Amino acid sequence: MGLLKDSYYVTQVLKGNVAAFAFLVDKHKDSIFNLAYRITGNREDAEEIAQDAFLKAFQKLDTFRKQAKFSTWLYRIAFNLAISKTRKKKTEITELNEKHFDQYILDDVRYEIMESDEEDVIKMLHHAMDELDTQELALTTLFYYEGKSIDDISEITGITPGNVKVRLHRTRKKLYAILHRIMSTQEVYPT
Amino acid sequence: MNKTNNIQDEFLTRLVRKTGSGSPSPDFTEKVMNKIYADKAVQNEKQAGLFSLGSWIWISAAVIIITMVLLFADFGFINNIFENLNSRNLQFFNLLANIKNTLSEAFQTIRFSSLSLIILISALSLFILDRAIRKIRAFYFCF
Numbered sequence: 001m002g003l004l005k006d007s008y009y010v011t012q013v014l015k016g017n018v019a020a021f022a023f024l025v026d027k028h029k030d031s032i033f034n035l036a037y038r039i040t041g042n043r044e045d046a047e048e049i050a051q052d053a054f055l056k057a058f059q060k061l062d063t064f065r066k067q068a069k070f071s072t073w074l075y076r077i078a079f080n081l082a083i084s085k086t087r088k089k090k091t092e093i094t095e096l097n098e099k100h101f102d103q104y105i106l107d108d109v110r111y112e113i114m115e116s117d118e119e120d121v122i123k124m125l126h127h128a129m130d131e132l133d134t135q136e137l138a139l140t141t142l143f144y145y146e147g148k149s150i151d152d153i154s155e156i157t158g159i160t161p162g163n164v165k166v167r168l169h170r171t172r173k174k175l176y177a178i179l180h181r182i183m184s185t186q187e188v189y190p191t
Numbered sequence: 192m193n194k195t196n197n198i199q200d201e202f203l204t205r206l207v208r209k210t211g212s213g214s215p216s217p218d219f220t221e222k223v224m225n226k227i228y229a230d231k232a233v234q235n236e237k238q239a240g241l242f243s244l245g246s247w248i249w250i251s252a253a254v255i256i257i258t259m260v261l262l263f264a265d266f267g268f269i270n271n272i273f274e275n276l277n278s279r280n281l282q283f284f285n286l287l288a289n290i291k292n293t294l295s296e297a298f299q300t301i302r303f304s305s306l307s308l309i310i311l312i313s314a315l316s317l318f319i320l321d322r323a324i325r326k327i328r329a330f331y332f333c334f
Contacts, residue, residue, distance in 0.1 A: 018231060025220045026220050030215070033214065034211070037213075047219070051226060054223045055227060110202055121206070129210070144203055172200060
């Protein structure tokens with residue numbers, strides 16, 4: 001039997017069937033853990049945040065508006081927990097020189113990535129993402145990894161849709177710029 | 192070019208998705224549900240009374256009966272014990288006898304009807320019993 005809609009399980013839990021919440025945990029645990037892991041960069045912290053997010057969601061389930069998407073509401077709880085538990089990350093690259101980042105560099109970076117070994121690319125991307133701040137990491141994860149819409153991201157993060165787009169645009173450029181620097185300087189990172 | 196076009200990037204999407212962070216621990220759901228059940232038990236404990244109404248009626252009746260026995264039963268033998276001890280001239284028991292006399296005198300000056308006294312003692316006993324049980328339960332739930 002396939003999984004039913006979230007709203008069905010939410011209703012069941014609200015009726016007193018606590019065990020129904022396990023279906024919601026099973027369905028969303030990977031995404032919530034992933035978001036927390038991206039923001040904290042630590043598996044143990046991510047696991048703790050994800051567990052706390054589900055517990056908080058259960059405790060506040062009666063305040064959940066059924067017109068809203070359960071997953072978006074859950075992401076918002078996890079996002080806030082992760083942000084509040086994460087110390088401000090140091091960013092080596094804070095300024096992006098947009099003059100030097102044009103389509104040529106973008107295509108160049110893409111070409112180099114395609115030519116590189118996949119394992120190296122993943123390693124480089126991990127290190128590039130380490131240089132993003134928590135908000136940029138969250139936006140990248142939600143948009144590129146989870147495929148969330150701008151409106152959903154706006155609801156999760158509390159940033160206006162316009163600002164989400166602007167920040168995603170900057171983050172995308174920043175990621176390519178960092179990858180370009182890593183590849184051009186042949187920086188070597190331990191696994 | 193609008194901002195949405197500036198962020199749509201299939202190449203980057205594929206790239207980011209390659210850096211999957213894995214899954215939480217295999218018993219993640221179990222851990223969460225255990226936390227939830229523990230939380231629910233604590234919430235239920237807070238909401239529910241310590242005893243049901245029936246239990247409280249039985250406890251109240253028992254306290255009232257004990258109080259009445261204590262008030263109306265003949266405890267003259269206690270006085271006899273004190274008198275016997277007094278005659279033995281033991282200093283410690285003399286002290287106890289003095290305390291007993293002082294208390295008796297103090298209570299003689301207070302005039303309560305028996306019924307008021309029963310109600311007062313019963314209510315006080317129930318209050319103390321309630322506090323004691325709460326403390327014991329709180330201690331028990333710490334572990």
